[in-house]
Amino acid sequence: GEDVEQSLFLSVREGDSSVINCTYTDSSSTYLYWYKQEPGAGLQLLTYIFSNMDMKQDQRLTVLLNKKDKHLSLRIADTQTGDSAIYFCAESPTANQAGTALIFGKGTTLSVSS
């Protein structure tokens, strides 16, 4: 079945770039997402990429998609302490009828030290 894998932890220094990686299994996914979850809070949509794109940039965030390898990454430039959170990768597989149920990874905990 569909699966999304992420490394569990990433630790960086303030001002450095963070790169969070994700692999997925469904090659027919239409959209791939990055969500941010701060402690005790909900899921904040950070960015998403359509599967016919290979890169999307939005201010400090850069998403890279390698469809051949089914690999998605999120780069955060100039990482700040406020970026400390859990980052979830998710795919929207098209195998299901509605095509809209997201499959989430377990999340990567980003820890930013000053």
Add this chain to the structure above:
Amino acid sequence: EPEVTQTPSHQVTQMGQEVILRCVPISNHLYFYWYRQILGQKVEFLVSFYNNEISEKSEIFDDQFSVERPDGSNFTLKIRSTKLEDSAMYFCASRRDSFSGELFFGEGSRLTVL
């Protein structure tokens, strides 16, 4: 900025009791979802809802669960007879239409079953 709102933010209930979690999706959105996240685990899809009916549901969404859109704004998740393992954070989400990639989540309702 429009947002998905959920109530209550936290509910504690006794095993076997019925619970209703409420959500107000973004007003011009047509697709609605419930997801749950057991502490420390993945975010899991429960059910999607469109045009006043369930469009897809997961294996988790058994006969104990039901969803309803009782009026033009609320979207509810009912758990008929709660079990200890229903303890989780429940997230409501909405999407404008099937072409939109943006899926917005609420802050979540934490359910604790004792």
